[in-house]
Amino acid sequence: MNDDPDDLTVPELQRRLAEFAAARDWQQYHTPKNLASALTVEAGELLEIFQWLTPEQAAAVMDAEGTAHRVRDEVADVLAYLLQLCTVLEVDPLRALAEKIVRNEQRFPAP
Incomplete structure (x- = not known):
């Protein structure tokens, strides 16, 4: 099992999620x-972190470890379910x- 995030592939993550389930x-x-x-x-739980923040506060959300940890966890949950759905x-x-x-x-060509 490869736990180095820099070496993980999408198929490997999908396999690990399938094995976990x-x-x-x-x-x-x-x-x-x-x-x-x-x-x-x-995705709603990720949005909840930002719900009442000003644009400036939202831009700085990763500066505080507490909120950064929550954001990373919710991003991971969103990605996990998306990969499982795939x-x-x-x-x-x-x-x-x-x-x-x-x-x-093609739909939105650059000006």
């Missing part, structure tokens, strides 16, 4: 609907993003 018999709950719902909840739906997240960037570049 399997060891706890959670795959039965990892339906597309449930994972999309959980992803939304976690696994269940057999979507390659990097390919999907690359293809979307190309479509956006």
Whole structure:
């Protein structure tokens, strides 16, 4: 098992998440609907950190370890559920993003 974040790959993270769920018999709950719902909840928890902050406070949120830790945890939760959803739906997240960037570049050309 590779724990060095600099060496992790998306497929390796997806495998580790699948193994974690399997060891706890959670795959039965990892339906597309449930994972999309959980992803939304976690994104909401990330938003909650910023909810009442001014733009200046929001820009400085990573300066305080307490809020920085919360942000990192919520980002990790959002990413974990997104990767699990991609696994269940057999979507390659990097390919999907690359293809979307190309479509956006065509749709919104630079001036």
